Amino acid sequence: MGRLSVDLCGIELDNPVIAASGTFGYGCEFAEIYDINCLGTFSFKGTTLEPRMGNPLPRIAEGRGGMLNSVGLQNPGVDAVIAEELPRLARFFRKPVMANVSGFSVEEYAQVCEKLEAQPQVGWLEVNISCPNVHGGGMSFGTDPESAAAVTRAVRAVTAKPVIVKLSPNVTDIVSIARACEDAGADGISLINTVMAMRIDLNTRQPVLANLTGGLSGPAVFPLALRMVWQVSDAVHIPVIGLGGISSAEDVIEMMLAGACAVEVGSANLVRPTACRDIIEALPAVMDRLGIDNLKSIIGGAKA
Amino acid sequence: MKQSIFTIIENRPLSPKASRMRLQGDVSAITGPGQFVDLALDGFFLRRPFSVCDADSNSFTILYERAGQGTEAMTALPVGSKLDVLTGLGNTFDRTEAGDHPLLIAGGSGASPLYWLARLLRAEGKNVTVILGFSSKEEVFYEEEFRALGCEVLVTTEDGSYGIPGFVTAAMDRPCSYFYVCGSKLMLREVCRRAETSGQLSMAQRLGCGFGVCMGCTCQTVSGGKRLCKDGPVLRKEEVLWDD
Structure with a gap:
């Protein structure tokens, strides 16, 4: 156990840095750039039935x-992920991977998780009830405690793997949703997914995105994510993964001080392909500078 | 793909809207015309993608038009500035089907990837005709550069102030064994409709990552979804599904 290691729902991570779903594909593009075994792990692209x-x-x-x-x-689709992506991943990634799952009905979430339950490479199921870009699925399950609990219960019933529910910030009371997931059997919570947002092109006077709205990510959302991680980690007794705009070792430490036991790095990967590796490599020196002996000791440290 | 630091060795206007930039550094990942580079600019979160206009052993050139705040900021970068660049992105034009008399069609800075392509096709002994489309006479650039390669060059202007009046399609009556086109989506569609031969197009789109992971640029083709940044930007005319 090194000074960077943390525990995530009973599985030891070499370090708390997890590449976030949707910014890392199924790993192979990044494996061409660097050895991705340096990661804590990564959460693969949101997968549906x-x-x-x-x-x-x-x-x-x-x-x-x-x-x-x-x-x-x-x-x-999950069958192609199991038939093609996971065998390919096994050739270059030795660690348990986090499987990000989405759906358009409670049954679909359970069906996808049941298929992934049988995959030994999958360490955790990250249940995405927070995608803002699909209609009738994704975020609609994450904006109300009852639906969030229903998805969590259905998934819990089909898997022995740790279930981490990924929450949306596009709600009035994220704490009540986190509590509902915990009560329904979630082993962990990750937050935040992207913040619903919009841009308009001044020349065409039309929305830039064909879908009109999209999810905002990047350093702009970091303080918002930090505040929500603080609130949720206060309210639940299960591990919380903090994400939203993390792009440096300092951001990792700040998020852990707010109560996160691990972090995910998302859009930073898209503009700096080596972002996760760079952050992991920078952590020891930043910890030395800040007088931090090991990362486990600082989780929630700002609340003392 | 490679991420490295390049130094600007030239950055000068070619017309009121267009500029040329040359950057020196490790070009080992750049393999052929059609590929693009992705520049990180101070103050902008996303990188900016540009097709490579030409490359030698230690530098590459891009042609760019001011289209927004990012490209506006680029025009102010002095020679000697350092830029973080992803190189070797995307696929390349396939020259094997070009035939004896390929036609290259560019709208504005769409001339960028076609210049390098024209140079290679000329080196292979092809008769190359180039159509360069602009809005008006003062916007015209790279006419002489293509001519210096030994290409036949036709310029079209939308307002008729220079060359052939109209869009690039107004000059498409030349003999042609195959075509290559780069420009706006509307132009690509019109050229593909008019062309009697097969051809390839370089498709621009708003990109997220530029190296195939974010799925921000996937477009539908007859052979399924293609990530324009990784499986493109060069597509074959026959595989494109137009929206309408």
């Missing part, structure tokens, strides 16, 4: 200190 092509283009816009996406859960 059937293949999905996602939303019309354009799906990407920019904001100050961040970006908007309206990809809409494009993925090859």
